[in-house]
Amino acid sequence: MQPLEASTMFKATNDLLLDVDELSVGVNVAGREIGVLSNVSFNVGKGEIVGVVGESGCGKSLTALAIIGLLGDNVRITGGTITLDGERISSLSSTQMRKIRGSRIGMIFQEPMVALNPLMRVGRQVKEVLVIHAIGNRKSRKARVLELFRQVGLPDPKLRYRQFPHQLSGGMRQRVMIAMALAAEPKLLIADEPTTALDVTVQAQILDLLEDIRTRLGTSVVLVTHDMGVVSEVADRVVVMYAGQVVESAPVAELFENARHPYSVGLLGSVFGSNFEESSDELPTISGRVPSIGEVPSGCPFEPRCENAIDVCRSDRPPAASVGTNHIVACWSPVELPRMRLFGKGVESS
Amino acid sequence: MNEAEGAGGSSLGDLPTNSGRQHLAARTGRVEVIEGKKPEDLVKVENLCKNYSLGGFRSKNRVLRAVSDVSFTISAGRTFGLVGETGSGKSTIGKLTLGLETPSWGRVMVAGNDLALLSKKELRDLRREMQPVSQDPYSALNGRMRVRDILGEPFIIHKTADKRELHSLVQDLLELVDLPKDAIDRFPHQFSGGQRQRLVIARAVALRPRFVVADEPLSALDVSVQAQIINLFKKLQREFNLTYLFISHDLSVVRYLSDVVGVMYLGRLVELGTRDDVFSDASHPYTQALLASAPAVGTKKLVEKRRLHLYGDPPAVLDGFSGCVFNSRCPIAESRCFEQTPEFRDLGENHMVACHFAPVSVDVLSKAVERRSAKAESQD
Numbered sequence: 062m063q064p065l066e067a068s069t070m071f072k073a074t075n076d077l078l079l080d081v082d083e084l085s086v087g088v089n090v091a092g093r094e095i096g097v098l099s100n101v102s103f104n105v106g107k108g109e110i111v112g113v114v115g116e117s118g119c120g121k122s123l124t125a126l127a128i129i130g131l132l133g134d135n136v137r138i139t140g141g142t143i144t145l146d147g148e149r150i151s152s153l154s155s156t157q158m159r160k161i162r163g164s165r166i167g168m169i170f171q172e173p174m175v176a177l178n179p180l181m182r183v184g185r186q187v188k189e190v191l192v193i194h195a196i197g198n199r200k201s202r203k204a205r206v207l208e209l210f211r212q213v214g215l216p217d218p219k220l221r222y223r224q225f226p227h228q229l230s231g232g233m234r235q236r237v238m239i240a241m242a243l244a245a246e247p248k249l250l251i252a253d254e255p256t257t258a259l260d261v262t263v264q265a266q267i268l269d270l271l272e273d274i275r276t277r278l279g280t281s282v283v284l285v286t287h288d289m290g291v292v293s294e295v296a297d298r299v300v301v302m303y304a305g306q307v308v309e310s311a312p313v314a315e316l317f318e319n320a321r322h323p324y325s326v327g328l329l330g331s332v333f334g335s336n337f338e339e340s341s342d343e344l345p346t347i348s349g350r351v352p353s354i355g356e357v358p359s360g361c362p363f364e365p366r367c368e369n370a371i372d373v374c375r376s377d378r379p380p381a382a383s384v385g386t387n388h389i390v391a392c393w394s395p396v397e398l399p400r401m402r403l404f405g406k407g408v409e410s411s
Numbered sequence: 412m413n414e415a416e417g418a419g420g421s422s423l424g425d426l427p428t429n430s431g432r433q434h435l436a437a438r439t440g441r442v443e444v445i446e447g448k449k450p451e452d453l454v455k456v457e458n459l460c461k462n463y464s465l466g467g468f469r470s471k472n473r474v475l476r477a478v479s480d481v482s483f484t485i486s487a488g489r490t491f492g493l494v495g496e497t498g499s500g501k502s503t504i505g506k507l508t509l510g511l512e513t514p515s516w517g518r519v520m521v522a523g524n525d526l527a528l529l530s531k532k533e534l535r536d537l538r539r540e541m542q543p544v545s546q547d548p549y550s551a552l553n554g555r556m557r558v559r560d561i562l563g564e565p566f567i568i569h570k571t572a573d574k575r576e577l578h579s580l581v582q583d584l585l586e587l588v589d590l591p592k593d594a595i596d597r598f599p600h601q602f603s604g605g606q607r608q609r610l611v612i613a614r615a616v617a618l619r620p621r622f623v624v625a626d627e628p629l630s631a632l633d634v635s636v637q638a639q640i641i642n643l644f645k646k647l648q649r650e651f652n653l654t655y656l657f658i659s660h661d662l663s664v665v666r667y668l669s670d671v672v673g674v675m676y677l678g679r680l681v682e683l684g685t686r687d688d689v690f691s692d693a694s695h696p697y698t699q700a701l702l703a704s705a706p707a708v709g710t711k712k713l714v715e716k717r718r719l720h721l722y723g724d725p726p727a728v729l730d731g732f733s734g735c736v737f738n739s740r741c742p743i744a745e746s747r748c749f750e751q752t753p754e755f756r757d758l759g760e761n762h763m764v765a766c767h768f769a770p771v772s773v774d775v776l777s778k779a780v781e782r783r784s785a786k787a788e789s790q791d
Contacts, residue, residue, distance in 0.1 A: 294706045331634050347635040
């Protein structure tokens, strides 16, 4: 399935599943509230895979945690809304959120070893989800877990059912996590760096599995990752975050061909896939580093590192503007098109 | 360095020859550094094995074969890239080549010296020539030492500079790795990850070594910072004619930096050749699968990718293993692969592959993978 077609198809029917609108999140540090996410907006269509990318400290994971309502005690939503399937979930109480987590939103975390209970057989852990959400009865639950294990490609499901997490390999543990996330048939999966701890050959298997789940079950996926390669493999659309803000969002092919925000362009330039040509050239880099919490400038957050910066960038935060179909950029002086091509030869042709 | 392109390759195969003299030099106890001449082999690894005992009761003492029968050479001024997944023995090789671990079998020659035959003092002297850059810049630096002391320490340990010179030497080092001069009085925690890695690199090159082992030096860093560090590695190599053993699981980084590439799987080298040999003309099924699995930047429309994904995870290498190391996951494995260990043979021009069926084309493999998945589905 071509990812681009999938995304346009869902857009055409306007089947929105998740809508994050102007979400702002603040952290309380010693009585002072520091904004860590500001006006984050994006949406996810039914059956769509949306990649959220950025470097560490850009607020990707925090966005994911805000959606599933797992922000820490000193962190709270200070503005904006999160809507799931027409229901505003950002203002729900924690008891109400509990019902939604697992049943309507599934979660996959980075470290399957940490996320699983080491003292509990994995079969029981997955079954627990069914028990909590009161799905099925005692007999049907076990059958359902075995069915889930088969679905996520765990070899020898009956044996795995009785095993403990330490008896499984990293890839298998991540499959158990995915089985657990899928147990209550949620419409939305939040995957936070699901393949970062895995080897490439195993990573490819897990990405295949995510795509397969989307195709067969129509599950939407929010894929949080720092890896542009992973995004380009499976995502339909990409949301690029920087310093707690969305700087650009576009369908994946559009972003890779026509990125407009200087940060996205730099990020793509720093990553070198199989397409780079000469090893003698210096790699393009973004100078400096991501600002830490509390030192984000008042203007455009990327201004100190940006080569395109103009005066207004220092004083005012750029608004999000549409520059194409589903292509949104928050920048006062976006990279002009046609810019130098990232792929193929023509670095000199502009 | 004239036959530059061939240099990496031509030195790959001729292992046991021509090392007698150097061997002798080492045995007489002099640390002799052989200078000049054509692209010499600075580092030579021969039939290297490393076993770790896992303990156990009486006769059941289990042995983990971390590295088995690995041979390669690195020419001076070149970069040897070592790729492979977790547990494939890459880092063990890094430690062995630095003399931080002793081999169970085989030997490591650096600048003509057999590491195993050197006395402690000689090894210490030779360490000036070979330095590590580790993965985690957070734990590699002593948090209680100022930059001045961290970067000055190598000079003091090896007594190559007196105290008055230290200040300017450290400042030169900071400049070399593009850190501000006023960094000299700061502590490691006052730097970002990328800057810390610069400090680690500065310390490694302080004594102008010839050989640097970089073990996953980028994996703790953000992508945009990774590119900066890669450029630094390249710059230092140009300036000091450094020889790198670059260990990484990231294929694109290895492809970008290396002249010669070795692919490891479960402690064995399965493929070895020039960068183009390995990346454009991969001949081992595992290398093919590894290349196909690595996510490429660009959409599927841009990058036509074949689905060549492997089943399962790599097993642990314990004693009593027979046949090819890759047999449990290989799509084209036959009974022979479970009985006979494939020879590490030359496909021509020192492109070495350990596979009974090499060279294996992508087509053959993808057909085999298709057949397998069809079979698996019918079993369901």
